[in-house]
Amino acid sequence: MDNREIGTRIRLARRDAGLTQEKLAEKIGVSTVFVSQLESGSRAPGLETLVKLSQTLHVSLDLLVLGGAPGGDAEACLAALVQGRSPRQRMLAVSLVRSLFAEMDRLDAEPPEC
Secondary structure, X not given: OOHHHXXXXXXXXXXXXXXXXXXXXXXXXXXXXXXXXXXXXXXXXXXXXXXXXXXXHOOOHHHHHHOOOOOOOHHHHHHHHHOOOOHHHHHHHHHHHHHHHHHHXXXXXXXXXX
């Protein structure tokens, strides 16, 4: 387990949940400093903390510990994929996903071909 990677996934899940470090700390019963240390990878979360994070952030333990493992949270997985990319690359990814979803919607609306 890489503490930095786990910390990054915690940070992404926290942001996706719309929580500040302060609010997350309050909800799981730890200090804001501890949450900051978890997110930076300078401290490793114990099992009890991981369970509380998973429940509070509504993501699987697999996602927090292993990343995009099967059964993980798809939104957090997508966020992790674009992390570290340039703004231009992120916009291109968003454009591609929008186009993909538009095509899926179009295909779903058409009657099946025989």
